[in-house]
Amino acid sequence: MTTIRDVAKLAQVSVATVSRALNHSGYVRESTQKKVEEAAKTLNFHPNEVARSLYQKKSKLIGLLLPDITNPFFPAIAKGVEDSVNKRGYSLLLGNVEENPEKENDYLKIFAQNNVAGVVSAVQGNTAKMKDMPFVLLDRVTNNQKYAVHSDDFLGGTLAAQAVIHRRPKKIVIMVGPQNVASSLVRLAGSEQVLKEYKLSYERFQTPSFQSDLAEETAQDFFKQHQDADTVIASNDVYALAVMKEASKRGLKIPEDFQIIGYDDMSFSRMMYPGLTTISQPAYEIGYQGAELLCDILEKKPIKKKHIQLPVTLKLRESLREKGSL
């Protein structure tokens, strides 16, 4: 097996210089850097990550916590995270938490055992548990977190309400996201502000969970509680699709009898017919920028913004009526 000594010998530099060059740590003259990289390439030398990790007390691994890998919003985030960390020389340890605090604890333990350099988490958990690890929170963010990337939930809530008010709503129902997800309440506040301003009455339906596998059951409950709803501001796209399907099964025509707006803009919302109108969150960008922020922290680069807020936009498709008088 090729060792760092072989590389040093071929490049005619010291072992310490090879280490600095290949780890991009400390000063190395540009010409030397090139020589070392060429020597490493020639000898097919890849520093062993495990030995390096033990020596440096941290690895080139980053832990990724997702609340639900079967909701397409999160694979899109994961893809953004992955593209960033790979470019910067890290790899991802996957943790799919499924809104299960016990699983979250288990993963944090596993991450610690593997000396991860840091954690990117889209799970709104007890971040106190991560106190020894650099981490960046994505999406489900509250104010008291140090590093976070999320989209503008209040704006999203107002955009969703503004989208329905001019489309002849008869009975508006807001599907409120789970109470333990901070962004749910911020979106609700945004929507309520608009509806109150326009003096439109509305009802609320509490979505118990964001788990994909509960969506169909929840859609049935929705219609039991709100048989006469004709305009729905849904908690996310997965739940909007389930409610839309249940409406169709009940013989309601979309959007004439029943109109709905989702939240997230996952790829499937565009791919069905009628297409789901929704608030687009930049999932890939949230993941990418969150990972960039973490890498900057790990590499002790200057941090310009600790809380990054990305814009959301309305995607109008066929699930809302044409605009008409109020």
Added chain:
Amino acid sequence: MTTIRDVAKLAQVSVATVSRALNHSGYVRESTQKKVEEAAKTLNFHPNEVARSLYQKKSKLIGLLLPDITNPFFPAIAKGVEDSVNKRGYSLLLGNVEENPEKENDYLKIFAQNNVAGVVSAVQGNTAKMKDMPFVLLDRVTNNQKYAVHSDDFLGGTLAAQAVIHRRPKKIVIMVGPQNVASSLVRLAGSEQVLKEYKLSYERFQTPSFQSDLAEETAQDFFKQHQDADTVIASNDVYALAVMKEASKRGLKIPEDFQIIGYDDMSFSRMMYPGLTTISQPAYEIGYQGAELLCDILEKKPIKKKHIQLPVTLKLRESLREKGSL
């Protein structure tokens, strides 16, 4: 920091016994095992994975290669893999290859650098590259692989064709999956056998890729080439949905004017209306059993079956017409 010596002291056994007990390697009396586990718990002792990995020359990490994390079929596989490996004490390093051989190479290098114990791959790649690592292939499998879990593609192809023949097809088009994915051709053979047996004519459309982000473009190409198609056997669910949407946009009523059957049964195929009839592959089960097989190999357990083939089933929904005469 708590060390293995502290645990040994509290449990009143030797360090070697603690190591055997916590690593589940070698004989440990049941009562001793319990004493050690309790001591480790009391002292909040977690063996450092990195040190263990360097010593044992392999880690408790398993690499997972996926072709496209944004196709919901693969997160479902990933969930199965994850549930199995976690139960057996391993963690997952994620590699999303996106049908890019260069990315696959990069991941295999990263996996090697991290001393992964083995690899589970749903990418049909050049497995020769993995010769030094135990690996199990999922889904996109050819016969010359040593360990594999997949579903019965030929059966799937026949079921898809049998589902359409009694539903008054006028012009059948088979969307053939990418040529470099072995299962595409096996499914095609299954469908063709049935159609030939019933002396039904059909045409073929070559799907250039399985990448989700090319589905809409491909659906438009499909209708340019096959304007008069009224019955489609699609290459997978993502592409079936894209074609179904394009048909609806062209004013075709589903299933009266245009009927279609998919392949995979991802969760969204059930959640739209009309629901997509499809061939259900047990994605979670493929992932779970593949990971179990790999763990058995790593733990040198007896291997009952090196190639596991799981059944597929027809899921009838609204995208096909009612049965009628041929």
